[in-house]
Amino acid sequence: MTEEVDFLGQDSDGGSEEVVLTPAELIERLEQAWMNEKFAPELLESKPEIVECVMEQLEHMEENLRRAKREDLKVSIHQMEMERIRYVLSSYLRCRLMKIEKFFPHVLEKEKTRPEGEPSSLSPEELAFAREFMANTESYLKNVALKHMPPNLQKVDLFRAVPKPDLDSYVFLRVRERQENILVEPDTDEQR
Amino acid sequence: MFCEKAMELIRELHRAPEGQLPAFNEDGLRQVLEEMKALYEQNQSDVNEAKSGGRSDLIPTIKFRHCSLLRNRRCTVAYLYDRLLRIRALRWEYGSVLPNALRFHMAAEEMEWFNNYKRSLATYMRSLGGDEGLDITQDMKPPKSLYIEAGCSGAISAQPATSTSQVHLNCNLHLPGSSDSPASASQVAGITGPVSKRLWRI
Numbered sequence: 001m002t003e004e005v006d007f008l009g010q011d012s013d014g015g016s017e018e019v020v021l022t023p024a025e026l027i028e029r030l031e032q033a034w035m036n037e038k039f040a041p042e043l044l045e046s047k048p049e050i051v052e053c054v055m056e057q058l059e060h061m062e063e064n065l066r067r068a069k070r071e072d073l074k075v076s077i078h079q080m081e082m083e084r085i086r087y088v089l090s091s092y093l094r095c096r097l098m099k100i101e102k103f104f105p106h107v108l109e110k111e112k113t114r115p116e117g118e119p120s121s122l123s124p125e126e127l128a129f130a131r132e133f134m135a136n137t138e139s140y141l142k143n144v145a146l147k148h149m150p151p152n153l154q155k156v157d158l159f160r161a162v163p164k165p166d167l168d169s170y171v172f173l174r175v176r177e178r179q180e181n182i183l184v185e186p187d188t189d190e191q192r
Numbered sequence: 193m194f195c196e197k198a199m200e201l202i203r204e205l206h207r208a209p210e211g212q213l214p215a216f217n218e219d220g221l222r223q224v225l226e227e228m229k230a231l232y233e234q235n236q237s238d239v240n241e242a243k244s245g246g247r248s249d250l251i252p253t254i255k256f257r258h259c260s261l262l263r264n265r266r267c268t269v270a271y272l273y274d275r276l277l278r279i280r281a282l283r284w285e286y287g288s289v290l291p292n293a294l295r296f297h298m299a300a301e302e303m304e305w306f307n308n309y310k311r312s313l314a315t316y317m318r319s320l321g322g323d324e325g326l327d328i329t330q331d332m333k334p335p336k337s338l339y340i341e342a343g344c345s346g347a348i349s350a351q352p353a354t355s356t357s358q359v360h361l362n363c364n365l366h367l368p369g370s371s372d373s374p375a376s377a378s379q380v381a382g383i384t385g386p387v388s389k390r391l392w393r394i
Contacts, residue, residue: 136308
């Protein structure tokens with residue numbers, strides 16, 4: 001991220017916590033969330049504040065570019081930067097959507113049985129999408145095949161039929177800070 | 193043998209390469225449903241006989257037919273679900289409007305599922321902030337790198353080029369965006385004069 005571009009409202013806040021981030025830190029967080037999401041077999045906690053802030057930054061950048069003079073090189077470089085950020089954000093959201101579609105009954109069940117204080121793994125929009133996907137698929141299967149089947153076979157339990165994410169699959173992790181006295185138990189999986 | 197038709201549906205999809213959508217096998221599906229109906233009716237009458245007439249020797253056959261029914265259902269749902277996954281992939285590959293050839297391969301209900309999916313996805317993308325949201329079906333590949341390879345089109349000077357040498361590019365430089373092909377970068381740069389072929393940091 002270059003300092004030459006003027007950011008309006010430079011610091012982005014992290015929702016209720018009022019964490020003040022520089023744009024560079026925001027992008028680093030986005031990339032971290034993106035990598036974690038790609039490598040984890042199941043859907044991770046949703047980060048709506050990061051998505052929102054990055055979208056805001058992209059909008060600011062676009063506005064600044066429109067106001068800037070036609071200096072080819074600078075404009076091109078900033079445009080490339082924007083495309084990169086947009087790619088990372090799109091890839092992150094696509095990865096999440098793919099997991100939601102792949103494990104939709106489990107994702108919805110987990111959301112239903114989530115305890116009060118625990119953060120959700122779905123943003124409200126993702127939840128709506130998951131519900132619509134489930135309703136769409138269920139009604140399709142019913143109309144095309146299930147309603148023509150014998151009465152005792154018309155209910156298909158999608159929760160049992162659709163496979164769960166494989167939580168025993170291997171993940172790569174990297175230590176970010178030096179830690180002492182780590183105990184790696186055989187049955188805990190650490191994803192960060 | 194029972195469930196042959198259902199297995200045939202599965203094999204048909206298995207044979208089709210990834211990403212391809214064969215025509216919807218309406219006939220095949222109908223035959224599977226008919227077989228299921230016949231099995232169920234036979235089982236109904238046998239169950240009645242077993243109960244009233246004490247014919248416990250019918251029980252193994254009843255169980256066998258029930259297993260066949262479950263298998264038929266499983267194969268049918270697997271066939272339909274796999275097709276849905278392929279149709280879903282079409283949205284991401286072709287966009288909202290599918291080529292006619294593919295549409296002819298889809299059943300009416302599949303088309304309806306596709307339209308609902310499209311709508312759901314559009315609503316989600318619009319909600320992603322800003323006025324129009326973010327179209328995440330674009331930007332499928334990472335953008336090109338900032339470095340481009342510059343090719344020699346003029347004479348190479350006798351002096352060895354050092355890494356700190358200044359190069360004057362007297363041209364209009366157009367940096368490739370994500371949509372440009374790599375081949376066009378060197379043409380577009382139109383670098384003339386003595387340069388050496390190396391990666392330039394622009």
